[in-house]
Amino acid sequence: MKPFIYHRARTLQDMPDGATIIAGGTNLLDLMKHEVTTPGSLVDISHLDLNRIEPEGDGLRIGALVRNSDLAADPVIRRDYPVLSRALLAGASGQLRNMATTGGNLMQRTRCPYFYDLRTPCNKRAPGTGCAALGGIIRNHAIFGASADCIATYPGDMAVALSALDAEVEIAGPNPRRVRVADFHLLPGNTPHVETRLQPGEIITAVILPAPVKGEQRYRKVRDRASFAFALVSVAVVITMTDGRITRVALACGSVAAKPWRDPECEAALIGHAPSDALFEQAANLMLRAASGHVGPAFKIPLLRRTLIATLRDATGLEPAP
Amino acid sequence: MQISLHINGSLRDVYVDPRTTLIDALRDHLGLTGTKKGCDHGQCGACTVLVDGRRINACLTLACMAQDSEVTTIEGLGTSDALSPLQTQFLNDDGFQCGFCTPGQICSATAMLGEMAAGWPSHASDSLSGPFLLSHAEIAERMSGNLCRCAAYSNIIEAIQNAAHAEGSSGDAP
Numbered sequence: 152m153k154p155f156i157y158h159r160a161r162t163l164q165d166m167p168d169g170a171t172i173i174a175g176g177t178n179l180l181d182l183m184k185h186e187v188t189t190p191g192s193l194v195d196i197s198h199l200d201l202n203r204i205e206p207e208g209d210g211l212r213i214g215a216l217v218r219n220s221d222l223a224a225d226p227v228i229r230r231d232y233p234v235l236s237r238a239l240l241a242g243a244s245g246q247l248r249n250m251a252t253t254g255g256n257l258m259q260r261t262r263c264p265y266f267y268d269l270r271t272p273c274n275k276r277a278p279g280t281g282c283a284a285l286g287g288i289i290r291n292h293a294i295f296g297a298s299a300d301c302i303a304t305y306p307g308d309m310a311v312a313l314s315a316l317d318a319e320v321e322i323a324g325p326n327p328r329r330v331r332v333a334d335f336h337l338l339p340g341n342t343p344h345v346e347t348r349l350q351p352g353e354i355i356t357a358v359i360l361p362a363p364v365k366g367e368q369r370y371r372k373v374r375d376r377a378s379f380a381f382a383l384v385s386v387a388v389v390i391t392m393t394d395g396r397i398t399r400v401a402l403a404c405g406s407v408a409a410k411p412w413r414d415p416e417c418e419a420a421l422i423g424h425a426p427s428d429a430l431f432e433q434a435a436n437l438m439l440r441a442a443s444g445h446v447g448p449a450f451k452i453p454l455l456r457r458t459l460i461a462t463l464r465d466a467t468g469l470e471p472a473p
Numbered sequence: 474m475q476i477s478l479h480i481n482g483s484l485r486d487v488y489v490d491p492r493t494t495l496i497d498a499l500r501d502h503l504g505l506t507g508t509k510k511g512c513d514h515g516q517c518g519a520c521t522v523l524v525d526g527r528r529i530n531a532c533l534t535l536a537c538m539a540q541d542s543e544v545t546t547i548e549g550l551g552t553s554d555a556l557s558p559l560q561t562q563f564l565n566d567d568g569f570q571c572g573f574c575t576p577g578q579i580c581s582a583t584a585m586l587g588e589m590a591a592g593w594p595s596h597a598s599d600s601l602s603g604p605f606l607l608s609h610a611e612i613a614e615r616m617s618g619n620l621c622r623c624a625a626y627s628n629i630i631e632a633i634q635n636a637a638h639a640e641g642s643s644g645d646a647p
Contacts, residue, residue, distance in 0.1 A: 152492045153490070154490075154491075154492065155491060156491070157474065157491040157535070157537050159537075159538075171490040173535075173538075176534060176535065176538065177515060177530070177533050178531055180494070180533050180534075180535070181514050181515060181533065184513065184514065193491075195535075195537075195538055197538060198541075220588075220593070222525075223593075223594070224591070224592070224593040224594065229594065229602065230602075233601055236594065237596075238600070240594060240595055240596040240598075241596050243618075244515075244617055244618025245528060245581065245584075245615055245616075245617075245618050246515070246521055246528050246529050246530045246581065246618045247515060247530065247533075247618065249527045249528060249529050250529050250530070250534070302604065309593075358518075359572060376593050377613075377614075378596065378613070378614050378617035379617040379618060429505065449631060454536065
């Protein structure tokens with residue numbers, strides 16, 4: 152690890168210029184040990200008063216420092232936003248969830264092995280050096296939204312559920328604002344090192360959940376082993392049925408792009424219809440029409456198709472839960 | 474930098490480089506070598522300790538970040554004259570072979586049983602609202618942050634179940 156100056160912040164204003172924020176530290180310290188990230192100055196925000204879950208309008212305001220374990224176990228989250236509990240519980244380990252925070256989880260970096268390997272070029276780690284993954288050995292990489300400069304994915308589970316719930320990120324700084332989680336992460340384009348809409352000098356203070364939606368919510372994660380592994384693909388669905396027809400649906404797919412992947416056309420195609428295998432096949436065709444099959448991650452195309460259809464069948468009662 | 478850590482009921486002053494992780498402070502600066510350093514990247518769980526009663530990976534926390542918190546290590550859970558229920562049961566049920574992962578397993582299981590008593594669900598739970606039983610599947614999921622290279626898992630699970638039943642905790646064997 153490279154040397155750094157450590158400062159514990161007492162207030163939101165108590166932020167040294169240019170310091171890298173540390174909260175749970177589970178991702179940042181790992182990256183610092185690998186020297187993928189070498190901040191000269193760390194500001195520890197873990198003692199700021201941002202760790203409450205409280206009502207906000209008809210929804211909820213989740214402080215940026217609420218730990219993943221507390222969020223997953225919160226009675227109101229479990230009752231009204233079960234897809235969020237399920238996504239959190241499907242991620243990491245009990246120890247890591249006790250440390251990881253809501254804001255930090257949104258900011259976690261990709262697990263592309265070339266990003267971690269200092270001996271190889273990586274446009275995300277060292278802009279302009281090239282991408283060793285494209286042309287290298289790849290597997291758990293993007294099938295949507297990749298560019299000629301980067302094919303890495305955003306690896307998390309929580310943001311996939313938040314995207315399907317139409318949650319917003321509350322940002323403090325010179326330009327305070329809210330950004331939809333669905334718009335918070337950026338596709339790589341020719342600037343893969345710019346991963347989110349958060350600007351230097353800004354900080355996430357909360358995630359805002361809108362009023363709960365009636366209906367069913369599911370999070371289905373497919374991975375190489377049954378626990379403590381990143382997703383190969385995942386699907387979050389929030390769906391409402393009225394008189395046997397789908398009247399509202401949000402679908403977000405994880406580990407398939409640099410952001411939780413939503414497709415408005417796919418969602419629109421489901422509205423007004425009764426659930427059926429033919430309908431879900433059609434939705435999967437729409438979702439996957441933009442998929443690009445680089446040889447390594449191409450297995451995710453049929454995997455996502457089956458996972459999407461199975462999750463929709465489960466959520467609409469077309470088949471019992473597995 | 475000079476820091477003060479509350480460890481196993483004592484306040485310990487220690488001078489560390491800011492880069493020092495909690496695991497290195499415990500082992501190299503404070504002589505508390507019960508906590509083991511395995512992967513040093515949060516993947517194996519050998520370094521699991523309790524911070525304010527919660528299990529965490531001591532390798533992914535800076536020692537300076539643990540100031541003002543109460544740290545409990547395996548040395549603080551029991552003594553050779555007064556073992557904790559889980560320590561006793563790991564011995565009775567052969568919940569280990571080489572023993573390297575055992576301090577982390579026992580710290581993790583101690584907090585895990587507390588999480589179950591608090592009604593926390595897991596990925597293996599059929600319902601988010603419970604009931605949460607101490608089944609093989611629940612324990613395997615809740616303990617997945619602790620690896621055992623000897624693969625003593627079946628006896629680890631049995632030891633946790635038996636310790637919980639000896640304590641009269643909620644939950645039933647499968």
